[in-house]
Amino acid sequence: MLGSIELPDCVYSKDPIFITPISPTPNHSLYLSNLDDQKFLRFSIKYLYLFTKSINLDRLKSSLSRVLVDYYPLAGRLRTCPENNHKLQVDCNGEGAIFAEAFLDLTADELLVVSNKPDKSWRKLLYKVEATSFLDIPPLVVQVTNLGCGGMILCTAINHCLCDGIGTAQFLHAWAHFTKDPTGSLPITPFHSRHVLRSRDPPQITSIHSAFTKIPLDIQNSQFGLNLHQYLQSQPNTPASITFSQSQILHLKRQCSPSVKSTSFEVLASHTWRCWVKSLDLPSSIKVKLLFSVNIRKAVKPELPEGYYGNGFVLGCAEAPVKHVVNGNLQDTVKLVQNAKSELTSGSIKSVVDLLEDKTVKTDLSASLVISQWSRLSLEKVDFGEGKPIQMGPLTSDIYCLFLPSVGEFDAVRVLVSMPESVVKKFEYYMTELWDVKDINGDIIKGHLQFENPKMISA
Secondary structure: OOOHHHHOOOOOOOEEEEEEOOOOOOOOEEEEEOOOOHHHHEEEEEEEEEOOOOOOOOHHHHHHHHHHHHHHHHHOOEEEOOEEEEEOOOOOOOOOOOEEEEEEEHHOOOOHHHOOOHHHHHHHOOOOOOOOOOOHHOOOEEEEEEEOOOOOOEEEEOOOOOOOOHHHHHHHHHHHHHOOOOOOOOOOOOOOOOHHHOOOOOOHHHOOOEEEEEOHOOOHHOOOOOOOOHHHHHOOEEEEEEEEOOHHOOOOHHHHHHHHHHHHHHHHHHHHHHHHHHHHHOOOOOEEEEEEEEEEEOOOOOOHHHHHHOOOOEEEEEEEHHHHHOOOOOOHHHHHHHHHHHHOOOHHHHHHHOOOOOOEEOOOOOOOEEEEEOOOOEEEEOOOOOOOOEEEEEEEEEEEEEEEEEOOOOEEEEEEEEEEEEHHHHHHHHHOOOEEEEOOOOOOOOOOOOOOOOOOOOO
16 A cells, blocks of 8 residues: 555656647637736646546547647747736647656556545656746646556646636547547537637726735735745645535535525535634634635626636635634625625626736735635546546645545545645544534534545545
């Protein structure tokens, strides 16, 4: 058993290659919207897929070359705009995606045991591009690692400035589609243009957007002498991973009823935020935020076209003093999340796009938990022809919290977040053992989540 032992190095039998589109593609500069080129998103989304059967590498390369005709910006390169070096665009030059092949003498079952808590050693499963800056890394990097058992790991790094979670899922399903049916046509045609989210001139900032700040973080946090985000990044962090079954999420919902009806995301995000805040033992008077991605494809008017794979989300923001988050009712926190979602009207979304025209505006991460929902994107259903994965998730865990699909468990959600080693156990305890909460009449009730077989792996 691997336990907490770090993964061995991959064996590379050959140098990585560039996979270019199989036929000529448009050569132009692709405008990126203000939602695309936020500094907050200047990184790659790194996915890990674990399959029990490997897929022929030549087929994967061929289908990738084919899908890059349709998704040709992913074969280009990020550049700064000549007229504004704070703004990014894509040089659609067809230079191609990086494709690396490797071997690892482990079995899929061995990896599955520890895959719920991927530590930093899992970065070995994705080829590291030597680059002087973020802009020099190709928007798409792929590594296929064959396993000793005949299984396979597929890791991808997709630049977040080009795609959001929905967009990456759309691309991966398209790649899988061409792997199984090279002569077929895509069920969803990608929509490339980002001008549908162009800012207005002059900007019309009509709403208060608490997810963002212009105040220097050292000044903003002088009230308690700590930038929590920087502190968490500086610590030795350990992944916490807890899977909530459909019945356990329903149990959380019942904590709020009948006064508040909530979605699974609303109640689980609220519960996770409360446990995160409580486990960090923060000063009771400081204000903390919950930032979470909200799909705006249908919310903005006119609606974004079908197949839009760029960043079609904005951050909802719930905020409250620590004492209110920790000592209040779960339904009170749910209401904060619901109010944050309801504020994201078409007008306020356009206001956010205009606000981000000011490149001094930053996402306020200083005392925030960021939650990204991957559990509703069908990422776990990607099938290249040899069956669906037995595990999918991020390449490594981070201080950003992910809601992940739990392969094989209908409507279950795996919560993954990294925290300082000293607080992980507390966080896992609070997530599975609700502390005393008050009901709608103010009376103390004992809230206990029934985790008969909690999907938790010791660090």
